[in-house]
Amino acid sequence: MEFLSTLEDPRPRRSIPLRNICIGAFIIVSSRLGSINALMTRTKGRTWKQYCAPGPLPSADQLGRIAARLPSRAIRRQIKKVYGGLKRGKALAPAGHDNLFSLVIDGHEFCSSYLRDCDSCLTRQIKTKQGERTQYYHRLVMGVLVCDRFTLLLDAEMQRKGEDEVAAATRLLERLLRDYPRAFDLVLADGLYARAPFFKMIRKAGKHAIAVLKSPKRDLYGDVMGLCKQLPARNLNTSAVRRKVWDIETLNSWPSMGTSVRVVRSVETTRVKRQLSGKIETVINNWMWVTTIPKALLATTEFIDVAHHRWNIENDAFNELATYWHSSHVYKHDPDAMLVFWLLTMLAYNIFHAFYFLNIKPALRSQLPKYQAAELITAEFVLQQLTPRQRAP
Numbered sequence: 001m002e003f004l005s006t007l008e009d010p011r012p013r014r015s016i017p018l019r020n021i022c023i024g025a026f027i028i029v030s031s032r033l034g035s036i037n038a039l040m041t042r043t044k045g046r047t048w049k050q051y052c053a054p055g056p057l058p059s060a061d062q063l064g065r066i067a068a069r070l071p072s073r074a075i076r077r078q079i080k081k082v083y084g085g086l087k088r089g090k091a092l093a094p095a096g097h098d099n100l101f102s103l104v105i106d107g108h109e110f111c112s113s114y115l116r117d118c119d120s121c122l123t124r125q126i127k128t129k130q131g132e133r134t135q136y137y138h139r140l141v142m143g144v145l146v147c148d149r150f151t152l153l154l155d156a157e158m159q160r161k162g163e164d165e166v167a168a169a170t171r172l173l174e175r176l177l178r179d180y181p182r183a184f185d186l187v188l189a190d191g192l193y194a195r196a197p198f199f200k201m202i203r204k205a206g207k208h209a210i211a212v213l214k215s216p217k218r219d220l221y222g223d224v225m226g227l228c229k230q231l232p233a234r235n236l237n238t239s240a241v242r243r244k245v246w247d248i249e250t251l252n253s254w255p256s257m258g259t260s261v262r263v264v265r266s267v268e269t270t271r272v273k274r275q276l277s278g279k280i281e282t283v284i285n286n287w288m289w290v291t292t293i294p295k296a297l298l299a300t301t302e303f304i305d306v307a308h309h310r311w312n313i314e315n316d317a318f319n320e321l322a323t324y325w326h327s328s329h330v331y332k333h334d335p336d337a338m339l340v341f342w343l344l345t346m347l348a349y350n351i352f353h354a355f356y357f358l359n360i361k362p363a364l365r366s367q368l369p370k371y372q373a374a375e376l377i378t379a380e381f382v383l384q385q386l387t388p389r390q391r392a393p
Helices: 002-006 018-030 036-042 046-051 060-067 072-088 165-179 196-204 219-230 300-324 335-359 370-383
Strands: 102-113 122-128 131-146 151-158 186-189 208-212 241-251 261-273 280-291
Touching: 018 036, 018 060, 018 335, 036 060, 060 335, 072 151, 072 335, 102 165, 102 300, 102 335, 131 165, 131 300, 131 335, 151 165, 151 300, 151 335, 165 196, 186 300, 196 208, 208 300, 219 241, 219 261, 219 280, 241 300, 261 300, 280 300, 300 335, 300 370, 335 370
Parallel strands: 102 186, 186 208
Antiparallel strands: 102 131, 122 131, 131 151, 208 280, 241 261, 261 280
C-alpha cells in the first residue's frame, strides 16, 4: 500500500489525507467489493487503521468526488512500475512467438443508461417498444500486453464526445509508444483499425501492425479472394483445428498505405459440442488479416497463433473485469472518476495475476481457481476486521 502514498494531491484544502482516500479506493477494487458503500460498512475495524495513516475515513460521496479530481497519470505511473518490476525479474515472456511481444488494442463499452447522463456521455438513438429513445453510454479503449502466462493491462483512454474509437486509440497508442517504447513489437487490432493513418503511425515507431480484414467492399479484400481461387492452399492441421491457409505478400491493393502489405487467410474447421443439446457440430470460420510484418520475421504458423491472441483482450481482460471485478459499476458518474477507478482496477488486476501465477505453485493453482483465490483475499480482509474474541476458534 505504500506506493499509493506517492500520488499527487490536487486539493488546496486537505481535511482527509489523500493516502486514506487512495487506499480506500484501491481496497474497493482489489477486494472486489463492487461499491463504495460496501467499503463504508467493512472498514470499521482494525484493518483501516492498519493500512492507512491516522485520519478520518472519507464518506462515500467524498470518495467519489475526490476520485474525480485525482490525476490519472499518477496511477499510470504505478502500473508502469508493476510492469518494470516484472520485466526486470524476467517474469514476462511473449505468447505465440519466442521474441515478439504483442500489444492488443480494442474498445469497450462499460456502462449505458436511458436516464443518467453527464456532459461527456456519448449518445445514440435506440428503437424500443415505447418509440425511439436516447441512450447515454461511455466507452474506453484499452491496451494490453499478451504474455505467456497472463495478460498485463497497460493503459486505457476514454472515448470523447464526437470522436470514434480509432481516434481514442490513436491517443492511447501515442502514450504507450512514449511510456513503453520497448515493451511490444506488434500491435493487434480489430477490422475497425485497418486504416492507413493508424498503420503508418505504427510503422513510423518501428513496430508492425496486424488487423482483421473483413470488409468485402475493400479492393484488398476482393483481390485476396480472387488470388485464393488461383493459388493452392497450405494445410496446417492440429488436433483441434483443420486449417486451409493462404499467405500472400507484396500486395499493392491498398493505395493509401503507400507500400505493399501482407494478407493471411485461414479457413478453420473445428468440431464444437453444444452445451444445450449435447450435439457435436462442425463450425467453419473464415479469418483474414492484413499486416505489415514480412514472412521472414513471422512465419505463417506463428502468425496465425499470434493473430488469434487478439481475443485475449476480450477473454482475459474485458470479460473477466466485467464478471469478477465489477468494472461495469459506475462508482461516480464523472468521466475522470470512471477513468481513475478503471485504472485502479487495472493496477489491482495486474498485481493479483502476478501474485497468482508467479507466487503460487502450479500444483496449488490446479486446486485453487482464480476466483476462489480472490474470495480468500476478500475473506482475509473481512477477517482482519474482527477482534480475537469475535473470530471463530
